Amino acid sequence: MTQLRADARRNRERILAAAEAVFAERGASASTEEVAARAGVAIGTVFRHFPTKNDLLGAIVKALLHRLTEEAARQAGAGAPETALFSFFTHVVEEAAARRTVAALLSGGGVDVRVDKPLTQLEEPVGTLLRRAQEAGAVRADVRPDEVMALLAAASQAALLGGWTPDLRDRTLRIVFEGLGARG
Amino acid sequence: MTQLRADARRNRERILAAAEAVFAERGASASTEEVAARAGVAIGTVFRHFPTKNDLLGAIVKALLHRLTEEAARQAGAGAPETALFSFFTHVVEEAAARRTVAALLSGGGVDVRVDKPLTQLEEPVGTLLRRAQEAGAVRADVRPDEVMALLAAASQAALLGGWTPDLRDRTLRIVFEGLGARG
Amino acid sequence: MTQLRADARRNRERILAAAEAVFAERGASASTEEVAARAGVAIGTVFRHFPTKNDLLGAIVKALLHRLTEEAARQAGAGAPETALFSFFTHVVEEAAARRTVAALLSGGGVDVRVDKPLTQLEEPVGTLLRRAQEAGAVRADVRPDEVMALLAAASQAALLGGWTPDLRDRTLRIVFEGLGARG
Amino acid sequence: MTQLRADARRNRERILAAAEAVFAERGASASTEEVAARAGVAIGTVFRHFPTKNDLLGAIVKALLHRLTEEAARQAGAGAPETALFSFFTHVVEEAAARRTVAALLSGGGVDVRVDKPLTQLEEPVGTLLRRAQEAGAVRADVRPDEVMALLAAASQAALLGGWTPDLRDRTLRIVFEGLGARG
DNA sequence: TATGAATGAGCTTTCATTCAT
DNA sequence: TATGAATGAAAGCTCATTCAT
Incomplete structure (x- = not known):
């Protein structure tokens, strides 16, 4: 796995944290868009890091x-x-x-x-x-x-x-x- | 509530059975359409009996x-x-x-x-x-x-x-x- | 036009009156079902007298x-x-x-x-x-x-x-x- | 509100124009789908700009x-x-x-x-x-x-x-x- | 003839995913 | 690499119309 750029890794982690929080609150049917909002990134960024919603759940x-x-x-x-x-x-x-x-x-x-x-x-x-x-x-x-x-x-x-x-x-x-x- | 017509009650029960099966297999996020198909009725019939998906789940x-x-x-x-x-x-x-x-x-x-x-x-x-x-x-x-x-x-x-x-x-x-x- | 049976004509008129009231209140997009309810007849009766919603409006x-x-x-x-x-x-x-x-x-x-x-x-x-x-x-x-x-x-x-x-x-x-x- | 991206504004305007035309021809009961088609965008795009049909009419x-x-x-x-x-x-x-x-x-x-x-x-x-x-x-x-x-x-x-x-x-x-x- | 359950096309709306910027 | 607009396939639901009872 290539070394991620520092800001990229930071984003990855913020997304993961946000997802954990959102899915904990709303269940797994919460929308990816909400995860992005909570993480303070755009939706595209979420999908760059986790190509699929399931990948996000999996992570x-x-x-x-x-x-x-x-x-x-x-x-x-x-x-x-x-x-x-x-x-x-x-x-x-x-x-x-x-x-x-x-x-x-x-x-x-x-x-x-x-x-x-x-x-x-x-x-x-x-x-x-x-x-x-x-x-x-x-x-x-x-x-x-x-x-x-x-x-x-x-x-x-x-x-x-x-x-x-x-x-x-x-x-x-x-x-x-x-x-x-x-x-x- | 008046007594349901015979065919209506039959349908109601078929829908309920189908829903139970479908949701058991696919989880509650399965589509109402699939329930209808499995029950052998049109989608409108499901909604006549259970005005909301939640009503169906509730039943x-x-x-x-x-x-x-x-x-x-x-x-x-x-x-x-x-x-x-x-x-x-x-x-x-x-x-x-x-x-x-x-x-x-x-x-x-x-x-x-x-x-x-x-x-x-x-x-x-x-x-x-x-x-x-x-x-x-x-x-x-x-x-x-x-x-x-x-x-x-x-x-x-x-x-x-x-x-x-x-x-x-x-x-x-x-x-x-x-x-x-x-x-x- | 054949002479309508007395009760049929009575229904026809009740439907017409109900429709006038409902459409006056809700506009022409009100549902036929509501007209039937207001007239105190079943939906099928409305369509027997007026084969189409437009026929009803027309009448x-x-x-x-x-x-x-x-x-x-x-x-x-x-x-x-x-x-x-x-x-x-x-x-x-x-x-x-x-x-x-x-x-x-x-x-x-x-x-x-x-x-x-x-x-x-x-x-x-x-x-x-x-x-x-x-x-x-x-x-x-x-x-x-x-x-x-x-x-x-x-x-x-x-x-x-x-x-x-x-x-x-x-x-x-x-x-x-x-x-x-x-x-x- | 941030300045809209150029293509977004272009689309917004095309949708608005299409809606005006469609509703002018067919009345307000024309379908949003038709508006989308006339504007040459997908249905989702219409709803991104106008979350509700009423919002579109209102605009x-x-x-x-x-x-x-x-x-x-x-x-x-x-x-x-x-x-x-x-x-x-x-x-x-x-x-x-x-x-x-x-x-x-x-x-x-x-x-x-x-x-x-x-x-x-x-x-x-x-x-x-x-x-x-x-x-x-x-x-x-x-x-x-x-x-x-x-x-x-x-x-x-x-x-x-x-x-x-x-x-x-x-x-x-x-x-x-x-x-x-x-x-x- | 009246009933009201069934039909099914069509509508609005959501959302995972893609892609131009 | 990040952005966020666009996509488009469902999903839930409504309602004019049909038809078995």
């Missing part, structure tokens, strides 16, 4: 995925094995509550965002977190990564619910964690 | 809600208190796997489908199921209806995931049920 | 024309020669103020209402009124029927103006009558 | 009003006081004969074209013309601006009549002018 998902993967790695490296998975879980749900995109990503897209199996990418670090939690006896031995991924997607979606509050989040996650827990 | 959601509420009541009446809630839970998730609409409904709509707080309607029978399960000692006493609703929405969404299989569903739900369980 | 115009022609004849027979033309003139403008249709008719239709030169029909009795007024010395000798018709159409249109009041009508017509007048 | 009326107001001012500045009002009057009627829009404007619109009381704008320069004519003794002292406006609207409408010819126009206007005249 958002990819960026998000990158952040989540990093966070998972961070927890895997730094957190206590017994709690790292739960911390990551909570982190994802919090993000989802803030940005609709998280839920969209985890639920497979809704829109036709196929970033080459985005979830597969995330599944690896999650698997690591899971293994450690199991080794530490914090999670039942028979739980498999795909169940955790499913629960992750599920909880993210719940975060979009009408009456979602920090309190409801805590109580709901407690049930999930309890279900995952080695004992009870 | 689907309402019908679905009706089915779910009935099912909840059936379980409350017939099922064993210890398992009725879980059975209903599983039923909802199965429906969700078959029809994208279930997840859409439970997650608040996406589209502007405000069937007078659809979830509130469902919350009542679910609350009954929950209370009985708790009285039978099958579910922890401190679980509240809103958590169950959140988990319901969550699990329905998970059912839309890529690799969702009956096996994955069973394992995922087992975790949730375990988390809800009185013991653990 | 209204024809009825109106009939009324105006009768009024002209009445004035020609009963009124004083010096004032009969002016009385008729005022009468037409008053009708126009009440029913938009009059103006539409006199201005040629706007819509494609070609009732075989409707104005020609009216021109004859107007011509009579004019001739008598001229013979009585109330109108200049060089005025011709087509000018009177034009002024009639013109004044009818003015009656649709925003600030049209009886006072404004009187002052405006006075100018026209003055202009027509033998002396001044 | 035409506004342009026309501008022209008429200018003409009135020109007559007020340049013409002989005794004839300026009559010249303007004739000018308006001539325009009306050429463009159906004039009559539509003067008669209040028909469509929902509310260019902030368009007639009020025109009433001022007309009032000036009237006052001068009265001061010059060419028009009776008791004539008021609203009557002149009404006659203007009236005569414009008459210009749309079937058999309207320059000859008929002259004879009709002569009657109106005679009616307005100081003497007779």
Whole structure:
């Protein structure tokens, strides 16, 4: 990939940020024009950077995925094995509550965002977190990564619910964690 | 409202069925025209029955809600208190796997489908199921209806995931049920 | 023309009256459905009597024309020669103020209402009124029927103006009558 | 508002001209699609410039009003006081004969074209013309601006009549002018 | 004959995408 | 490279007209 000119990269990032905000607020059916306006660029500039609306959606998902993967790695490296998975879980749900995109990503897209199996990418670090939690006896031995991924997607979606509050989040996650827990 | 003419009612139902199918396949952004085609009627007929696309979406959601509420009541009446809630839970998730609409409904709509707080309607029978399960000692006493609703929405969404299989569903739900369980 | 059944004729007249009212209020672009509703019949009945929307418009115009022609004849027979033309003139403008249709008719239709030169029909009795007024010395000798018709159409249109009041009508017509007048 | 790009302004004007022509021929119910075709642009371009069909109609009326107001001012500045009002009057009627829009404007619109009381704008320069004519003794002292406006609207409408010819126009206007005249 | 549901062409409007400036 | 005007394919919706009941 050629090195972008400094102003071009700056634009790219502003567009991405604007898109994230707009799609978070209005859903993926928001218009590209609105993204351009929010980014303070002309519509043509958006399409120069992202030839298709789907490319734009895809880039958002990819960026998000990158952040989540990093966070998972961070927890895997730094957190206590017994709690790292739960911390990551909570982190994802919090993000989802803030940005609709998280839920969209985890639920497979809704829109036709196929970033080459985005979830597969995330599944690896999650698997690591899971293994450690199991080794530490914090999670039942028979739980498999795909169940955790499913629960992750599920909880993210719940975060979009009408009456979602920090309190409801805590109580709901407690049930999930309890279900995952080695004992009870 | 006068009794609809026989052919009118027939059409109304065909349109509703077609819409359910089309929106399940293509999501709520599918075109009304396609619904008409699938139902084998002209576009004007769709609009005579449902003056707005949103009315059509709303009617689907309402019908679905009706089915779910009935099912909840059936379980409350017939099922064993210890398992009725879980059975209903599983039923909802199965429906969700078959029809994208279930997840859409439970997650608040996406589209502007405000069937007078659809979830509130469902919350009542679910609350009954929950209370009985708790009285039978099958579910922890401190679980509240809103958590169950959140988990319901969550699990329905998970059912839309890529690799969702009956096996994955069973394992995922087992975790949730375990988390809800009185013991653990 | 076959004799209509009593109820059929009753319907025909109710539709005509409703149409006159609706088109007067909403203009000729009002929907046929609204006419049917106002008449208290189904849409099919309207089309049975008037196969085309234009036929309906035409029938209204024809009825109106009939009324105006009768009024002209009445004035020609009963009124004083010096004032009969002016009385008729005022009468037409008053009708126009009440029913938009009059103006539409006199201005040629706007819509494609070609009732075989409707104005020609009216021109004859107007011509009579004019001739008598001229013979009585109330109108200049060089005025011709087509000018009177034009002024009639013109004044009818003015009656649709925003600030049209009886006072404004009187002052405006006075100018026209003055202009027509033998002396001044 | 930024200066429009050259091609954009060119298009805007072509659209306006096309619209004027199309609506003049077919009336205000002509389709926007036809306007686009006549202007040689795509339908989207029309709606970029005039977001609504009504905006398009409004723009035409506004342009026309501008022209008429200018003409009135020109007559007020340049013409002989005794004839300026009559010249303007004739000018308006001539325009009306050429463009159906004039009559539509003067008669209040028909469509929902509310260019902030368009007639009020025109009433001022007309009032000036009237006052001068009265001061010059060419028009009776008791004539008021609203009557002149009404006659203007009236005569414009008459210009749309079937058999309207320059000859008929002259004879009709002569009657109106005679009616307005100081003497007779 | 009356009914009113069905038809379907056509309308206004939106928006992802292209391309001249 | 950025701009934003132009494109044109839908989309949702309306309504004169037809036709089964």
